[in-house]
Amino acid sequence: MRTAAQGLQGQLHLKFVVRNDGQVKVVELLRSSGYKVLDKEAWDAVVSAGPFEAFPPTIPDDELHITARFTYVLDEAAQRVRMR
Helix, strand or coil, rough: CHHHHHHCCCEEEEEEEEEECCCCEEEEEECCCCHHHHHHHHHHHHHHHHCCCCCCCCCCCEEEEEEEEEEEEECCHHHHHCCC
């Protein structure tokens, strides 16, 4: 697996649905970062974060549809390592 130190950067958009019991119902890649490894890491992060807390009674919806942007950016330390 390649890492940020090897130069991978990108931005992707995911849509996911959370049911009122906190379970992640579906995850959909809307826009790829251009790197399968980054797309998979973001996908896995959403799935691994579940189950979420159940919705409070003030949220009457059966599910929430969430669109999220994930941005992977090399920090200065990673860039210095890469340049060596």
